[in-house]
Amino acid sequence: MKSLRAQLIFFWVLLFGMCIALAVVMLTLYRSSAGAQVAAGRGATEQSCRAIAARYAKSTAAPAPVQPQVDLLQVLLQLVLIETPHVEGGVWQGAGGHLAYAYPTYEGSGVKRDVPAAEQPLIVEMAQLAARTQQPQTDVVRGSREAxxxxxxxxxxxxxxxxAWTMTRTNGGALAAQGSLRAGLGVLLLLVLASGxxxxxxxxxxxxHVQRLENRLAEADADGSAMPELPRTGVRELDRIVDGFNRYRxxxxxxxxxxxTAAQQRGRDQRLAALGRMTGGIAHEIRNPIATMRLRAENALAADPERQGAAxxxxxxxxDRLDGLVRSLLALVQPLTLxxxxxxxxxxxxxxxxxxxxKADAxxxxxxxxxxxPASASFDPVHLARAVDNLLDNAVRxxxxxxxxxxxxxxxxxxxxAIRVDDDGPGVPAPLRASLFEPFATGRADGTGLGLALARxxxxxxxxxxxxVPLTPGTRFELELPWRIS
Structure with a gap:
């Protein structure tokens, strides 16, 4: 995953997933803890209630008396409930109300003998329902702090x-933490949303910001500017990159x-270095036409007048040959102003x-x-035209x-x-390739060897x-120029 955007999105999704999983785990732990305590309390009350009923049935001769013995009931309650911590109980009769009550494991300073007043309506309701249906009954009432x-x-x-009835209360710690858990889950949700x-x-x-920088680079690239100046973003880390890029620019x-400057100096140095080599060539190129003209003039003076016109x-x-030579030499020696x-x-x-x-038709x-x-480019059309014309003239020849x-x-x-001129001629001879672009280096008897030097x-x-570039067959001359000349 090499994309920064993909990495950040993945981190964002992972953060949400981790927070949701944490919330689910917290809620599951809470429910399992509270549910276990309620289940344990329910099992203790039901077991104690059945034990009271079983002992009462064993201790009472058939048929059952209309009015049970209170002392016997009290003893049974004590014997059964003493073995079940935090469980209280009693015996209720429709005609007499609460006949007996016991809480032998009460942790207070004295002995608890009174039925809890707040829970009496629920106790009476459950006792009536059990007596009427002759089936055990259990009810769980959940409060804000206990069940x-x-x-x-x-x-x-x-x-x-x-x-008979039994009653207990679960440990209020888990239930008391319900409000705190809800508040914690709410805070966790808010933190998740805020962080997301x-x-x-x-x-x-x-x-x-990255898109803005990318667009700026794309616009500069379309305009032909190789290294544009990037605007600052206001983000410290990105601005460090922007400042570094601008300094590099x-x-x-x-x-x-x-x-x-070095290229221009190189051209001047090459021209000066070639000037010495050109001296011998210039002398040779000028001496031959002068000798020819001198010979023709002497012959014309000695010949008949009608033959002087041909001379x-x-x-x-x-x-004309000397004039062309001088023009080429001036173009080669003088610095070019583009x-x-x-x-x-x-x-x-x-x-x-x-x-x-x-010339090609001929x-x-x-x-x-x-x-x-490409559609367009930036260069000096006059000077470059002379170079390309020389290359085309050589190719046609x-x-x-x-x-x-x-x-x-x-x-x-x-x-x-890249501007290329290809021909399918015999190609440049191998001995001439090393000095191909030097003045007066030519393989033609009628050539001056200045065309390629001027093009270069x-x-x-x-x-x-x-x-x-040698071809098979033929020759390629390739001009490499910057696409945009500033």
């Missing part, structure tokens, strides 16, 4: 109006800023395909766009006639935008990278 138990047994008499309500309140409030943003066309072509905006990705990629469509290569991509070039984009789980500089300026 009164009265038993009556018929005695042999001509008028059927003679009965309080626990539910804490649970709902905590879950509400500040450190994360500082680290991001340092990372961007001038060659010279103009070499000048202006990121939200771009509708599908339309922007369609423009890239349109830009290379004429080369007999089909260029397609894969439609599995290396794809065979009748081949295919695929342009696609996808959003990865790490919030990274654009990726680095965005905080991303350009990768080469």
């Amino acid at each position: 009164l138990i009265v038993s009556a047994c018929p005695l042999a008499a001509p008028g059927h109006d003679l009965a 309500l309080w626990l539910g309140f804490i649970l709902l409030r905590g879950l509400r 500040l450190r994360f943003e500082e680290a991001q800023a340092h990372l961007r 001038l066309q060659v010279i103009v072509g070499q000048i 202006a990121p905006v939200d771009v509708v990705l599908h339309h922007w990629l369609e423009e890239r395909i349109s830009a290379v469509a004429s 080369a007999g290569v089909q260029v397609t766009l894969q439609h599995d991509m 290396h794809a065979p006639r009748g081949g295919h070039v695929v342009l696609s984009a996808s959003l990865r789980e790490a919030r990274t935008l 500089e654009v990726a680095l300026a965005h905080g991303g990278e350009l990768h080469h």
